Amino acid sequence: MEDIDCIAVTEGPGLVGALLIGVNAAKALAFAHNKPLVGVHHIAGHIYANRLVKEMIFPLLSLVVSGGHTELVLMKEHGSFQVIGETRDDAAGEAYDKVARTLSLPYPGGPHIDRLAQEGQPTLDLPRAWLEEGSYDFSFSGLKSAVINTLHNAKQKGDTIHPQDLAASFQASVIEVLVTKTLKATKEYDVKQVLLAGGVAANKGLRASLDEAFNHVDAELVIPPLSLCTDNAAMIAAAGTVLFEQGKRGSMDMNANPGLDIENF
Numbered sequence: 403m404e405d406i407d408c409i410a411v412t413e414g415p416g417l418v419g420a421l422l423i424g425v426n427a428a429k430a431l432a433f434a435h436n437k438p439l440v441g442v443h444h445i446a447g448h449i450y451a452n453r454l455v456k457e458m459i460f461p462l463l464s465l466v467v468s469g470g471h472t473e474l475v476l477m478k479e480h481g482s483f484q485v486i487g488e489t490r491d492d493a494a495g496e497a498y499d500k501v502a503r504t505l506s507l508p509y510p511g512g513p514h515i516d517r518l519a520q521e522g523q524p525t526l527d528l529p530r531a532w533l534e535e536g537s538y539d540f541s542f543s544g545l546k547s548a549v550i551n552t553l554h555n556a557k558q559k560g561d562t563i564h565p566q567d568l569a570a571s572f573q574a575s576v577i578e579v580l581v582t583k584t585l586k587a588t589k590e591y592d593v594k595q596v597l598l599a600g601g602v603a604a605n606k607g608l609r610a611s612l613d614e615a616f617n618h619v620d621a622e623l624v625i626p627p628l629s630l631c632t633d634n635a636a637m638i639a640a641a642g643t644v645l646f647e648q649g650k651r652g653s654m655d656m657n658a659n660p661g662l663d664i665e666n667f
Contacts, residue, residue, distance in 0.1 A: 403435045403437070406435070406437060407437070407438075407646065408437060408438045408439070408440055408642060408643075408646040409428050409431050409432040409435075409437050409438070409439050409440070410428075410440045410441075410442050410638050410639055410641070410642025410643070410645070410646070411424050411425055411427075411428030411439070411440070411441060411442065411638065411642075412424055412425075412441075412442055412443075412444050412447065412638055413425065413441030413442060413443065413652075413656065413658065413659050413662055414443065414444065414658060414659035414660050414661065414662030415443075415444055415445075415470075415659070415660050415661055415662045416444055416470075416658075416660060417660065418658050418660045421658030421659070421660060422657075422658045424658075425441075425656055425657065425658050429654055429656065432654075433654065438646065438651050438652075439651065439652040439653070439654070439656065440642045440645045440646050440650060440651065440652055441652040441656050442638045442641045442642050442645065443483075443641070443662055443664050443667040444633075444662075445466055445471055445473070445475070445483075445599075445600075445664050446483065446641045446664060446667065447637040447638045447640070447641045448466055448468065448599040448600050448637055449464045449466065449475065449477070449483075449597060449599045449641070450637060450640040450641035450644065451599060451626050451630040451631075451634070451636065451637035451640060452464075452597040452598075452599060452624045452626050452630075453640050453644075454626075454630060454636060454637075454640050455624060455626055455627065455630070456595075456622070456624045458477070458480070458595065458597075459594045459595040459622065460477060460478055460479055460480075460594065460595075461476065461477065461478045461591065461592070461593045461594060462476075462477050462593050462594060462595040462596065462597060463475070463476055463477075463584070463587055463588055463591060463593045463595075463596050463597070463621075464477065464596070464597040464598075464599050465580065465584045465596065465597070465598055465599065465612075466599045466600045467493075467494045467495065467580065467598075467599070467600045467601075467602035467603060467605075467608070468493060468494075468495045468600035468601040468602055469493060469495035469496055469498075469499065469510070469512075469601060469602075470493050470495070470496065471488075471489070471493050471600065472488065472489040472493045472494045472495075472540045472542070472580075473485050473487060473488045473489070474486050474487035474488075474538050474583065474584065474587050475664070476587075476591055476593070480644050480648070481644060481645065481648060483664045483665055483667065484665060485664065485665055486538050486587060486591070487537070487538025487539050487540065487583060487587065488539055488540065489539070489540045489541065489542065490533075490539050490540065490541045491541050491542065491543035492541075492542040492543045492546060493542070494540070494542055494576055494580065494602055495510075495512055495600070495601055495602045496542070497542035497543070497545060497546045497576065498510075498511050498512040498515050498576075498602070499511040499512065500546050501515060501546060501549050501569075501572055502514055502515050504549060504550055504553060505518075505565050505568070505569070510601075512601070512602060512604075512605060513604070515569045515572065515573060516569075516573065516605050516606055516607055518565055518566050518568075518569035518570070519566070519569040519570040519572075519573040519574075519607055520570075520606065520607070521566040521570075522564060522565075522566025522567040522568070522569055522570035522571075523566075523567055523570055524567070524570045524571040524573075524574035525567050525570075525571060526552060526563070526567060526568060526571035527571075528545060528548050528549065528552070528571050528572060528574075528575045529544055529545055529548050529575065530545075530575050530578055530579050531544055531545065531579065532579070538583050538586075538587055540579065540580075540583070542576065545572065545575055545576065549568065549572055552568070553568070573605075573607050574607075576608075577605075577607055577608050577611045580608065581608075581611050581612055581615050584596065584612070584615075585615055585616075585619065588619060588621050589619075593621055594621055594622065595621060595622045595623075595624060596612075596616065596621050596622070596623050596624070597624045597626075598612060598623075598624065598625045598626065599626070599631075600631065601631055601632045601633070602631075603625065603626060603631040604628050604631040604632065609625055612625065613625065
């Protein structure tokens with residue numbers, strides 16, 4: 403512990419039981435070893451995982467895509483977060499899991515849908531939820547329902563839908579909306595860097611589509627390695643380091659905060 407300057411822990415958001423275990427363990431370590439304590443926002447951790455790959459260049463935009471979150475977050479400096487777009491219903495990762503369940507695929511469904519999509523063709527006409535003009539918000543519940551209805555109607559008619567084609571069509575719909583809105587926001591806010599973050603950042607289709615879309619865009623695209631996409635301790639340490647360097651400290655009264663807002667963090 404001599405080499406440790408600070409104990410960083412996820413304060414929220416998330417499931418309160420899991421958060422409490424982490425917070426209490428961190429407080430015990432900080433107290434036992436007389437180390438400062440820093441509480442970290444879970445999504446800030448995902449964003450700062452990219453700092454382990456490339457130094458951040460502001461202003462930047464982060465596309466956060468996970469099972470519980472789908473957001474476009476604008477950052478003008480370290481520790482400053484402005485959510486310019488978010489899901490209004492299902493997060494992208496949640497939609498992946500629900501579609502996977504419909505196809506009787508194991509949980510978590512994202513990797514299985516992604517793998518199937520690579521083997522199929524996007525031949526099915528599934529909706530893209532663009533919402534109102536100028537909105538950077540997302541919506542995936544309608545797409546999820548469309549997939550379920552498509553399968554149901556095919557079964558009623560005795561038609562065959564190949565799971566690979568359904569997966570490819572679903573994934574194409576999700577990715578088109580994510581990439582298009584990210585590109586549009588990149589240009590509107592004139593950011594210098596775009597970061598991909600969250601568990602769905604491991605999706606091969608999304609990574610490839612973003613890489614292709616940003617080939618001729620005057621902003622650096624940073625895609626983290628697979629090891630930094632899912633929840634991990636390194637990302638919390640990366641975000642905690644910034645807070646520590648800014649002089650921010652938690653106290654032994656820190657508690658889990660399942661509804662922690664990143665803009666007021």
